[in-house]
Amino acid sequence: MxxxxxxxxxxxxxxxxxxxxxxxxxxxxxxxxxxxxxxxxxxxxxxxxxxxxxxxxxxxxxxxxxxxxxxxxxxxxxxxxxxxxxxxxxxxxxxxxxxxxxxxxxxxxxxGQQDLENRLLRHVSPAFAEDPLRVLRVARFAARYAGLGFQVAPDTLELMRQLSESGELEALTPERSWKEISRALMEDHPQVFIQVLRDCGALKVLLPEVEALFGVPQPAAHHPEIDSGVHTLSVLEQAALHKQPLSVRWACLLHDLGKGLTPQSEWPQHIAHEHKGLKLIKQVNERFKAPRDCQELALLVGQYHTHGHRALELKPSTLAELLQSFDVYRRPQRFEEFIAACEMDARGRLGLEERAYPQADYLRGAATAARTVAVQPLLEQGFKGPELGEALKRERLKALKAYKEQHSQ
The missing domain is CATH 3.30.460.10 (Beta Polymerase, domain 2)
Incomplete structure (x- = not known):
C-alpha cells in the first residue's frame, strides 16, 4: 500500500x-x-x-x-x-x-509543473471532454489564478467549446452548476469566469440572459465603456475588489438583464429596463436554484438600482416606499447589501472606478432617520391595528422630509 x-x-x-x-x-x-x-x-x-x-x-x-x-x-x-x-x-x-x-x-x-511555470490551464487527456462540469471548473480556476497570469490553453478551450456545443451542459443538475458558479463568483477575478464561459460558448447555454448583454450599447455619457456586457463584467470586478459577499456579487451579475431585451431601434436608451429584467432575473434564479437571500437581493437590485443612483433626487414619499420595499425595519442588512450593489454598479464604468458615491451615505442616513421613529408614543396616543400602521407611516414620512430638507440646505 x-x-x-x-x-x-x-x-x-x-x-x-x-x-x-x-x-x-x-x-x-x-x-x-x-x-x-x-x-x-x-x-x-x-x-x-x-x-x-x-x-x-x-x-x-x-x-x-x-x-x-x-x-x-x-x-x-x-x-x-x-x-x-x-x-x-x-x-x-x-x-x-x-x-x-x-x-x-x-x-x-x-x-503539470511545466504548465504551472508557463501559467497554462491544460487538460490532461481527451477524456476531459466526457465531463461537462469541467467547463465550469476550468473557468473557475481561470478566475482563481488570473492574478498570477494563468490562461486556458487553446486546445483545452477548443475541447470546452465542443462540450458546450454537444448538449452535455444541459445535463448538469442545478445544484452542481450552482456550486461551481457560486464558488467562481467568490474568486478574486469572477469576471474572468464569465469571460471564459463566453469564450468557449458555454455562457449562451448556461446564462443566455447574460450573453445577450454583449454588443448592446448604453449611453456613453453614463457608460464610457458603452457595451452592456463589458459593464456587467466591470461591476463584478468591482464587487470582488471590494470583497462583497456572494449575494451582492450575484445581484451585480444579473442587475442589468433587462437591457438585453431592449429593441435595437431604442438603443442606446434602455427605458424601464429595471422592470423588464425582473422576469429574466427570476428565471435565472430558478434555473440554478440559487439560495433565497441571493434570489431576493438580485430581484430587488434589478428593480431599484436606478433609485439608488438617483437617491439624492428622490421625493421623501419615494424614499419611504423604497425603504418599505426592502423591509428595512426588520432586515437592515439586506438594504446595506443593496447599497453596496448600487455602488459597485456606479464604479463598474470605464474611468469612474474611483469616483465618490455620496448616495450610499445618504441612503444609510435616510434608513436611520426612518428607523428612529418610535412606536411607543403612537401607542400612548391610542393608535392600534391598521391605524397604528398608517400613523407610523406618516411619522416616518415626516422624518424623511426633515432629513431631506436638512441635506438640501
Whole structure:
C-alpha cells in the first residue's frame, strides 16, 4: 500500500499558496484493508474513506469510464492493480494531476509543473471532454489564478467549446452548476469566469440572459465603456475588489438583464429596463436554484438600482416606499447589501472606478432617520391595528422630509 498527496494540495504548494484541503490517494490497497486500518467509508459511488484521526479523505486509486450523460454518467473501477498514473490521468487539468509521496518526491507524468511555470490551464487527456462540469471548473480556476497570469490553453478551450456545443451542459443538475458558479463568483477575478464561459460558448447555454448583454450599447455619457456586457463584467470586478459577499456579487451579475431585451431601434436608451429584467432575473434564479437571500437581493437590485443612483433626487414619499420595499425595519442588512450593489454598479464604468458615491451615505442616513421613529408614543396616543400602521407611516414620512430638507440646505 502506498499513499500519495494529490491534486490541489500539491498544486498550491508549488505555487507558494496556502494549502487548505488535502486529498490523498491510496495505491495497491483494497477496501477491506482500509477498513481493517480503522478508516471509515463515505459515499456509495466509489471507495473513499475518512482517516480515523484526521478525518481527511483517502480515495482508492481508480479508473473511470463514461457510461451516460452529464457529471454523474461514469462507472468507476477501483482495485489494487490501478496505478498512480492511471488514477492521475482521469483528472481534469495537468496542474491538478500531480502527486507527492511522504518524502515530498513529486510524480508528474503529465507535465503539470511545466504548465504551472508557463501559467497554462491544460487538460490532461481527451477524456476531459466526457465531463461537462469541467467547463465550469476550468473557468473557475481561470478566475482563481488570473492574478498570477494563468490562461486556458487553446486546445483545452477548443475541447470546452465542443462540450458546450454537444448538449452535455444541459445535463448538469442545478445544484452542481450552482456550486461551481457560486464558488467562481467568490474568486478574486469572477469576471474572468464569465469571460471564459463566453469564450468557449458555454455562457449562451448556461446564462443566455447574460450573453445577450454583449454588443448592446448604453449611453456613453453614463457608460464610457458603452457595451452592456463589458459593464456587467466591470461591476463584478468591482464587487470582488471590494470583497462583497456572494449575494451582492450575484445581484451585480444579473442587475442589468433587462437591457438585453431592449429593441435595437431604442438603443442606446434602455427605458424601464429595471422592470423588464425582473422576469429574466427570476428565471435565472430558478434555473440554478440559487439560495433565497441571493434570489431576493438580485430581484430587488434589478428593480431599484436606478433609485439608488438617483437617491439624492428622490421625493421623501419615494424614499419611504423604497425603504418599505426592502423591509428595512426588520432586515437592515439586506438594504446595506443593496447599497453596496448600487455602488459597485456606479464604479463598474470605464474611468469612474474611483469616483465618490455620496448616495450610499445618504441612503444609510435616510434608513436611520426612518428607523428612529418610535412606536411607543403612537401607542400612548391610542393608535392600534391598521391605524397604528398608517400613523407610523406618516411619522416616518415626516422624518424623511426633515432629513431631506436638512441635506438640501
Amino acid at each position: 502506498q499513499i500519495y498527496k494529490v491534486g490541489g494540495a500539491v498544486r498550491d504548494r508549488l505555487l507558494g499558496k496556502p494549502v487548505t484541503d488535502i486529498d490523498w490517494v491510496v495505491v495497491g490497497a483494497t477496501a477491506e484493508e482500509m477498513l481493517a486500518k480503522g478508516f471509515r467509508p463515505v459515499g456509495s459511488d466509489f471507495p473513499v474513506f475518512l482517516h480515523p484521526r484526521s478525518g481527511e479523505e483517502y480515495a482508492l486509486a481508480r479508473t473511470e469510464r463514461k457510461s451516460g450523460r452529464g457529471y454523474g454518467g461514469f462507472t468507476f473501477h477501483a482495485s489494487p492493480e490501478v496505478t498512480l498514473e492511471e488514477d492521475l490521468i482521469r483528472r481534469d487539468l495537468t496542474i491538478n494531476a500531480m502527486a507527492e509521496d511522504d518524502h515530498g518526491a513529486l510524480t508528474d507524468p503529465y507535465h
